Amino acid sequence: MNLFDILGPVMVGPSSSHTAGAVRIGLAARALLGRGTPRRAHIALCGSFAATGRGHGTPRALIAGLLGMEPDDERIPDSPRLAREAGMDVSFGEEPLRGEHPNTARLHVEAADGETLDMTASSLGGGRIEVVEMNGLSVLFSGELPTLIVQNRDQPGCVSDVTGILAGEEVNIATMRLYRDHPGGSAVMVLEIDKPVAGEGLARLRAIEGVFSVTYLDARRAL
Amino acid sequence: MQTLEELARAGEGRDLFEAVLEDDCRERGATREDSLSRMGALLEAMRRAQAGYDPTLRSGSGMAGGDGARMRRYARERGGVCGPFVGEVIAQAIEMGESNACMKRIVAAPTAGSCGVLPAVLLPYQRREGLRDEDVVRALYVAGAIGQAIATQASISGAEGGCQAEIGSASAMAAGALCYLGGGDAQAVCHAAAIALKSLLGLVCDPVAGLVEVPCVKRNAAGAMIAMMSADMALAGIRSAVPPDEVVLAMRDVGERMDASLRETGLAGTAGTPFGICMRERIQGGKATP
Numbered sequence A: 001m002n003l004f005d006i007l008g009p010v011m012v013g014p015s016s017s018h019t020a021g022a023v024r025i026g027l028a029a030r031a032l033l034g035r036g037t038p039r040r041a042h043i044a045l046c047g048s049f050a051a052t053g054r055g056h057g058t059p060r061a062l063i064a065g066l067l068g069m070e071p072d073d074e075r076i077p078d079s080p081r082l083a084r085e086a087g088m089d090v091s092f093g094e095e096p097l098r099g100e101h102p103n104t105a106r107l108h109v110e111a112a113d114g115e116t117l118d119m120t121a122s123s124l125g126g127g128r129i130e131v132v133e134m135n136g137l138s139v140l141f142s143g144e145l146p147t148l149i150v151q152n153r154d155q156p157g158c159v160s161d162v163t164g165i166l167a168g169e170e171v172n173i174a175t176m177r178l179y180r181d182h183p184g185g186s187a188v189m190v191l192e193i194d195k196p197v198a199g200e201g202l203a204r205l206r207a208i209e210g211v212f213s214v215t216y217l218d219a220r221r222a223l
Numbered sequence B: 001m002q003t004l005e006e007l008a009r010a011g012e013g014r015d016l017f018e019a020v021l022e023d024d025c026r027e028r029g030a031t032r033e034d035s036l037s038r039m040g041a042l043l044e045a046m047r048r049a050q051a052g053y054d055p056t057l058r059s060g061s062g063m064a065g066g067d068g069a070r071m072r073r074y075a076r077e078r079g080g081v082c083g084p085f086v087g088e089v090i091a092q093a094i095e096m097g098e099s100n101a102c103m104k105r106i107v108a109a110p111t112a113g114s115c116g117v118l119p120a121v122l123l124p125y126q127r128r129e130g131l132r133d134e135d136v137v138r139a140l141y142v143a144g145a146i147g148q149a150i151a152t153q154a155s156i157s158g159a160e161g162g163c164q165a166e167i168g169s170a171s172a173m174a175a176g177a178l179c180y181l182g183g184g185d186a187q188a189v190c191h192a193a194a195i196a197l198k199s200l201l202g203l204v205c206d207p208v209a210g211l212v213e214v215p216c217v218k219r220n221a222a223g224a225m226i227a228m229m230s231a232d233m234a235l236a237g238i239r240s241a242v243p244p245d246e247v248v249l250a251m252r253d254v255g256e257r258m259d260a261s262l263r264e265t266g267l268a269g270t271a272g273t274p275f276g277i278c279m280r281e282r283i284q285g286g287k288a289t290p
């Protein structure tokens, strides 16, 4: 852990795992949906999120993240009202864990244009999170480094197209993982990169044949 | 830095803060200016969190809120058993713990539950001694390095090591920071930290209903008091008989031996009292709405 993992984050209390991490989970879902504030969200709390989440403001924190707030936003306690104002319909339920970390939420979010996202993510403590499932695919990423998430059809050439464009943008790839359900099915590429990709580069990635969506995630801000 | 021994050696013959700053720049690939401005922002956020205390707020459970103001009023009007300065420290520690419980903005140091310890000793001490922000920022580096050595060798998470890992670590960090500000050398700083950690060894994590409220808020005051005591002892030339890193490893060992019911599960300790059980049923029994 570095010095600023010990001191910080600046966050709205009471718990880095149940509050700050929950905001980041909401933010990740918002970013992965990629359509601004969702129209509808159903959130299932699992494990310790279900048991003690309400006392820690976990539901309000998740809603705040979906609305685009950062973990230090003082409007977090007021997020249910702000969601109503923003026209976002939120419901909560509880589900058992399926072997994930004890602090886990499963989200189903729906954008105004009908686009949907299913995501499962866990809060690991200290405000750090990991996304473990996305639209039915098992994945694993934290967003702590700048991360590109590319959803595509599993077809030859897609990976080299993506890495080729990144090379052209002079973006260095730190790690890269591929997930798919079956050959030719849907796939997810998770690339941790050394620097952000400019808007033009993102547009070129999105234009690749077989790519459905490209998300740029940077869960860890300066503070 | 991985150990207190390394920290003590790094500070030999030079300002300990400089050694930690250099280490941070190396570790994160950051510039000196970046690092300093980030730490400065944390101090500013601590100060703002302190100023933002609202005595009328109550936590969702109703268990936390208002006590900081009660303590402050008492210390101001009656001086108190410990005198006005310590009264102010206790009040600030409680206020920050309450702000955290009431979903206000705080600085985790090292965790949200223990966020009151460090600012409660540093801010009143700065005011009393007329220190510059620059000096307090330096002390935060020292505190952070102590936390790093503890996190690397043991843990700073209540779920892993009990409250000794949270309030204990916060107290050790605050003790080292105060000792540094009081003119102690790197050896004294590490011993201040060890004395504090030793004093809180064995402290269990037993939050009522799993919420960071009871006993967490008041433990921030306890951590602050022990930090001051430990800094003074170290500055007086008293040394921890057990070498500092061995104290850290003892904390880890105790944490590993601690029953899971005493590691943030909210099942035993104060959480397992009739009061604790009653609160848990009341809070967890309701339906799941925000």
Ligand code: SF4
Pocket: B113, B114, B157, B158, B159, B162, B163, B164, B166, B167, B204, B205, B206, B207, B211, B212, B213, B214, B215, B216, B219, B264
């Ligand atoms: S009792 Fe547990 S939750 Fe409360 S401050 Fe201590 S470690 Fe944190």
